[in-house]
Amino acid sequence: MPAPAQALPGKLPGGPAGSTDAALRRRDQGFVDALWEFFASLRLTIPLMFLLAAACTLGTFANPENRPFSEIQQAVGHQAWFPIYLFFELNDLFHSWWFLLLLVLLVMNLAACTIERLPRIFKIALRPDKVLSDRLLKGIRHSERIRMRGKPADPAHAVGLVAGALRARGFKPEVFRAEAVGLPHDGAVYLFAERGRFSRFGVWVVHLSLFTILGGALVGRLLGKEGIINVPMGGGTFDYIFMKTADGLPYREPLGFTVRVDDFRLKRYVNGNPRSFESDLTVLENANTPRQKEVLKQMIYVGEPLQYHGWTIYQASYQAAPERDRVKLVVKNLRTGAREIAQLAHDGKVEEADGVSFQVINYTATYNDLGPAIQVVRREGQKESTFWVFERYPDLDADNRGDRYGLAFEGLVPFYFTGLQVARDPGYPFWLAGCCILFVGLGIAFYTSHRRLWARASPSGELVVAGVAHKNQGAFEQVFRELTAAVRSAG
Secondary structure (H helix, E strand, O other), X not given: OOOOOOOOOOEOOOOOEOHHHHHHHHHHHHHHHHHHHXXXXXXXXXXXXXXXXXXXXXXHHOOOOOOOHHHHHHHHOOOOXXXXXXXXXXXXXXXXXXXXXXXXXXXXXXXXXXXXXXXXXXXXXXXXXXXXOHHHHHOOOEEEEXXXXXXXXXXXXXXXXXXXXXXOOOOOOEEEEHHHHOOOOOOOEEEEEEEOHHHHHHHHHHHHHHHHHHHHXXXXXXXOEEEEEEEEOOOEEEXXXXXXXXXXXXXXXXXXXXXXXXXXXXXXXXXXXEEEEEEEEEEEEOOOOOOOEEEEEEEEEOOEOEEEOOEEEEEEXXXXXXHHOEEEEEEEEOOOOOEEEEEEOOXXXXXXXXXXXXXXXXXXXXXXXXXXXXXXXXXXXXXEEEEEEEOOOOOHHHHHOOOOEEEEEEEEEOOEEEEEEEEEOOOHHHHHHHHHHHHHHHHHHHHOOOEEEEEEEOOOOEEEEEEEEOOOHHHHHHHHHHHHHHHHHHO
C-alpha cells in the first residue's frame, strides 16, 4: 500500500500550491472586515450610548459626597463587593478607566461611521449623475412622461420649457447634449438642476461637532485639574487648591497667583432658609511682595464664576464658623452725640480717645428670658466695671447706667468659610466650539434639503421629467407637481 501523501509547507492537501497562504489571507481579511463592520454600525452606537447614560446616572449616586478613598476603604473595606468597587473605581467614576474606554470607543465608532458613508455623500453632492438614463430613472421616486405637441419635435424647445419653469422657482438649470458629457450622440437634449447640495453634509457637521466635544472631554479628562478649598471671609487668601491622587489622598496644586476673599454674604428667605450665597474675590499678582498688584475684582455666586489665566473659580458651598462670629456694638457719646459702630471678634476691644475702653468678654443667646446679651468690661485708668447689654433693649444701657457713653448691642455678625471649587479644563475651548458646530449642523440637517431635477427630451417628442429630494418629501412632491403642470400648459 503506498504511503499517504503529506502536505507540504504552504499547501493544503489536495489543493494547489500556496492555497494555505491564500486561506490565511482570506481569514484575516474576513476578521478585519467583520471588525470594521462592527465599528461602523449602530450595533455598537446604541449600546455605547446606553452604557454612557447608565454611567452618568450611576455617577450621580456613587460617592456623591466626594469622600476620599481612604475613608471609603476604612468604612466598607471589609465588604465582599469592595474589590468590585475598587476595580471599577466607583469612588471617582467620571475619571475611571472604563468611562474613558467608553468615550474612546464612541469616538472610534463615529470615526468608522463617517469614513464608511462619507465617500458616497461626496459623490452625490460633488459629482452627481447629470444624465437621465433609464438606469437612473428606475431609482427616482418622482417622474413623469410628457408628450410634446407639434411636429417636428424640438428637444431643445421642450427642455427650454423645463428650464424656464425651474428658473422661476430659484433653480439654475444646466442644459446639454449627450456628446457634451462624453456619451454617444442620440439627438436628445438633457437638463440637470439642483439646490441645497451641501445640506447632505449636515449630518457630518454634527459628527464633527461630536468629535470636537468628545475630544475636548478626553483632553479635559487627561490634562484637566479640579479641586476645592474653604477660605475664611474678610481677607482670607489662597494660592493653591487641594486635589486628590488616584487613591484619594489630598495634595496641594499651586495656581500661580493669589486670590483674596474680601467678603461673603449669605442671603436667606423670610423663613430663614438659605436663598443664595456670594463671595467678593480679588486676584493678586506677586502677593506679599513690594510688587503686589490687584489685577481683578469680581463678585461670584452660583452660576457666575471667576475666570483667570485658564482657571475657573466657582461658588460651591459655605460653612458657618460660630466660634468666629463677631459682635456688632454701637458706642454713643451722650455728650457729643457721636456714634461709633464696631464689629468685634471674641475678646475684641473698643478704645475711645479719652482713655475709656470697652471689651466684650461673654455672650449668651438668652439672659433670664431677656434674649441675647453680651457682657462688657469698661476700663478707665485703674477703674473697671462689668455689665450686660441686651439686644432687645438698645436704649437700656444709655438710659440707666449713668455713664457718658451708652452701648447698644445689635446682634452677632456670622462668620463663614466660603467653599470654592477651582478647575482648569484645557478641553473647554474644544467642547465650546463643538457645541457651536453642533447647532450649525442641526440647522443644516433639519432645515435644508438637497433637491435634484432631471429632464430628457428625445427627437420622438417625449419629454421625461424626474426629481428627488433626500428629505421633506411632501414639500418636494408639491414643487414637482407644480413644475410638471407648468411644463404641460406651456408645451
